[in-house]
């Protein structure tokens with residue numbers, strides 16, 4: 479299967495509800511979607527995104543710059559093409575928009591490669607299972623009242639979820655704990671509750687508040703400190719019984735190695751676009767295995783689900799619904815598991831009407 483052409487779609491997807499964390503106040507997800515067209519009419523899909531239309535235009539420029547590496551190449555040459563693109567980015571650096579742009583192309587290429595084998599991507603990657611334990615992430619934001627949090631948590635359970643993530647980082651002392659208690663009480667002991675600080679604390683706050691939160695039995699406490707403070711994160715991880723999850727903001731598998739070497743987290747959650755796509759994500763996953771560290775995901779559930787399915791040391795998959803409107807099929811959530819499609823490739827097709835509706 480030969481890649482004929484890369485078509486780039488700049489899109490802006492409005493969020494059903496604004497995203498508010500300790501560092502975000504966001505209304506739309508500015509997305510660059512790659513449609514990789516191959517001989518025989520097959521189409522591979524990949525995407526990357528930024529918050530802000532001008533930033534997304536920078537992403538788009540990098541996607542268009544890298545596209546000729548893929549055009550005319552064999553779709554099964556996923557790793558070779560990735561390595562060529564990666565080397566070509568040496569001067570710009572292996573972080574930021576360049577790596578995110580590569581993600582969209584690399585993902586679309588893997589989609590095509592799996593299609594050429596007539597296999598869903600999870601099978602193509604060697605997975606045995608098409609059901610991956612997941613947690614609901616599209617909610618429980620920081621601006622919600624306690625009543626709203628509880629109502630939303632109940633909606634997640636009704637939708638089939640058995641795990642969900644709240645956000646922490648309220649300014650009034652004790653408020654985070656109050657909110658977590660209310661959720662734990664409403665959910666009971668059998669639903670997993672996760673909490674994300676989005677880098678909002680310093681080390682002393684993380685240890686103090688983390689200790690107070692131990693009674694909640696959080697499944698994990700995420701990004702307590704600024705992402706680059708690896709030594710601080712390692713001290714927090716050592717001080718708390720609650721597992722620390724981190725890594726979504728770091729770039730590349732070498733970045734993941736820095737986290738692992740520093741013991742900065744108990745669980746690593748590589749972000750697909752900061753890994754440069756499926757190729758880099760697979761390398762990060764194998765590194766985590768070498769360090770006996772469970773691995774999770776960040777966003778991109780349509781793609782990450784396949785990689786997580788193939789990792790026997792994976793823990794929960796993040797289920798975020800931001801892009802589902804773009805596709806002709808939604809991933810089912812059954813009894814706390816995301817069910818991956820049986821169609822070849824990543825297994826979701828483009829909804830052309832949505833494409834027109836969200837055009838930036």
Ligand SMILES: [Mg+2]
Pocket residue numbers: 674676700701726
């Ligand atoms: Mg996070």
